[in-house]
Amino acid sequence: MANLDAPDLVLQPVSVTRKMSASLPRLRDLAQSKGLKIHHLGAGYPHPEVTDPRGFLEHQAAYFAHLENQEGLNDPTVLPEYLRESFSYTDTLGPVTTRQTFANVYGRDWGVNIDIDKLIPTVGATGGINLMCSLAERPGKPVAYITDAPTYAGFTARVSLCQHATIFSVDMDSEGALPEQFRAQIRAARQQGYFVPFYYTVPDGHNPAGFSFSQRRREALLEVAQEEGILIVEDAPYLYINFADPADRPLPFFAMAPEQTVHLFTGSKIGFPGPRVGFLYSQAELAIADGEVVPLAEMALTEASSDMLFQNPSALRGFEALLHDADFNEITSMWVLAENKLGVYRENRKILLRVFDEMLAPHPDHFSWTIPEAGFFSVFTFLQQGITTDDQLIEQLVAEHGVVAIPMYDFYPQDAKQRNPQAGLDQLRISFCFSESTGDARRRDMQEAVRAFCTAALQINGLA
Ligand SMILES: Cc1ncc(COP(=O)(O)O)c(C=O)c1O
Incomplete structure (x- = not known):
């Protein structure tokens, strides 16, 4: 017996990205039980190498001290205005x-x-x-x-x-x-x-x-x-x-x-x-x-x-x-901030596209992929009939190759699936933004991940 009758409420289906992250521990165990390393080409998270907050926290503390100085308060018992405002309605x-x-x-x-x-x-x-x-x-x-x-x-x-x-x-x-x-x-x-x-x-x-x-x-x-x-x-x-x-x-x-x-x-x-x-x-x-x-x-x-x-x-x-530099001047452009992040993403993207080129470009009838001019993702398409990028293929990628990628079919709205029931069922979203490692280990991991993916793609097509 429920505590509340709510016959009009509907439980919403879980998105494929949430489903993937929920099933990741199980898939990870499965892959690891076979001695496979997990390769992250699924997550759309910013890279840990560019989201360490410690430098930012130091800069923020210095900026707040600067604001306090600017208020010209000499009495330490008086609450600075920026601080009052930060914690108030x-x-x-x-x-x-x-x-x-x-x-x-x-x-x-x-x-x-x-x-x-x-x-x-x-x-x-x-x-x-x-x-x-x-x-x-x-x-x-x-x-x-x-x-x-x-x-x-x-x-x-x-x-x-x-x-x-x-x-x-x-x-x-x-x-x-x-x-x-x-x-x-x-x-x-x-x-x-x-x-x-x-x-x-x-x-x-x-x-x-x-x-x-x-x-x-x-x-x-x-x-x-x-x-x-x-x-x-x-x-x-x-x-x-x-x-x-x-x-x-x-x-x-x-x-x-x-x-x-x-x-x-x-x-x-x-x-x-x-x-x-x-x-x-x-x-x-x-x-x-x-x-x-x-x-x-x-x-x-x-x-x-x-x-x-x-x-x-x-x-x-x-x-x-x-939005302020080390001397507390307003930065001239947000591109200055972007540069702090872009190094990692540029490198990862370059590795992704280079390995795709090396391993898959010789098979233009079998594979294609988007060249991302911005963002975290490339969409990879299997061009041959008979390959379906459904949940079963995703599980196979993890269980047999340790590769985590996201199927595209769930990103198509219902009406698009009505127009084309096969929409997205030949595609994967490959992300190049995330890995658990940093620096040289990140570059190595990214390369290994893309190689593992390409090997899987070749095998699926009987080209290995
Ligand atoms: C297209 C798009 N919109 C929104 C978001 C979520 O952004 P926010 O963290 O600002 O809510 C994301 C994050 O991945 C995204 O890719």
């Missing part, structure tokens, strides 16, 4: 100094004049996704979100929490989502009576698709969004985890059209995931009830204030420290 918008510093640095990088009153602190990009979905779902009417096929698992997971929300997905080619299908899906959803608030995408270092949208494709998608009157929610965790030449980097949507875009910034990849720092920024305006036109940021702020009241002010102040 505060505004939903968070400390003004953090927003101002972020607006200066980020605005300079992307040529956008960021209005700090429209910069809403979020609990990482995840909090930004949640905020936008809550806002759209609030009226209680059927909502359809447009997104890519495949799309980020955290987005589909959030959408699945709302029983009157659904996804209309858009297939992709090597340049990004298909503009005409994008338009057709918006129209089809509207025709079926859905409110279509936005298109959610990850144009730079797409997770899980493993590539960045071309500049030309971004322009075409933006044109459709403008003509059809929907917003683009741009999730940008990998904007700075970027391997392209500066001259070849496409522009984020918010730099092209801040009034059509909701930009989700996160500190998770450029800084640390733990403090959960993020910002939602948009210059969009919404036509709401009674013909009123209001800034989206104002709606998001009201939503945020009842949802989380305020983001951790101490974490925001810590992020502010990160």
Whole structure:
């Protein structure tokens, strides 16, 4: 007998990435019982080599001491203002100094004049996704979100929490989502009576698709969004985890059209995931009830204030420290921070692509893979019929080769699977961001991991 009758609640299925991490200890034991080393090509976590917080904590302490000095307090019994603020109830918008510093640095990088009153602190990009979905779902009417096929698992997971929300997905080619299908899906959803608030995408270092949208494709998608009157929610965790030449980097949507875009910034990849720092920024305006036109940021702020009241002010102040150099001057650009991380990811990516080239390029009829210009992932495709990248193949990879990779099929929204029941069943997401080792051992482990994967791929194809 239950303590509560809740017949309308539905237990949501667990995502494939969570399923993988839950089954990892069992698979690890299985592999180790056969004397196999575990090769991490599955996890999408920032590398431990670039997320050791000790240097940051020292810098943060020095920055806080600097703030205290600036306050000019000579009486040690008086509580410094920055410290009081860090541990108190505060505004939903968070400390003004953090927003101002972020607006200066980020605005300079992307040529956008960021209005700090429209910069809403979020609990990482995840909090930004949640905020936008809550806002759209609030009226209680059927909502359809447009997104890519495949799309980020955290987005589909959030959408699945709302029983009157659904996804209309858009297939992709090597340049990004298909503009005409994008338009057709918006129209089809509207025709079926859905409110279509936005298109959610990850144009730079797409997770899980493993590539960045071309500049030309971004322009075409933006044109459709403008003509059809929907917003683009741009999730940008990998904007700075970027391997392209500066001259070849496409522009984020918010730099092209801040009034059509909701930009989700996160500190998770450029800084640390733990403090959960993020910002939602948009210059969009919404036509709401009674013909009123209001800034989206104002709606998001009201939503945020009842949802989380305020983001951790101490974490925001810590992020502010990160935006200052050793002499406590505001950094000129976020690319300075990115460089601290990029060394490791550049090397790992290079190893991945080199070993793929060495071992698999001689079989172009059997294998292909994306060349990631940003982010943590490459998508690997088995081109021969008869190979299915289902849970059984994933188990086989671990049990026989010690290789952990993520199957792609679960990243395809339901409607994409209806269009093509085989969607993603020939693909794996290979990540090059994570291993347990550092330095030379990391390089060695990465090379061994990719070699083990390639050996497995060759064997599966009968080419070994
Ligand atoms: C596309 C995408 N969005 C959001 C997130 C989660 O970011 P956050 O830690 O900022 O919530 C991730 C993390 O892997 C991601 O890949």
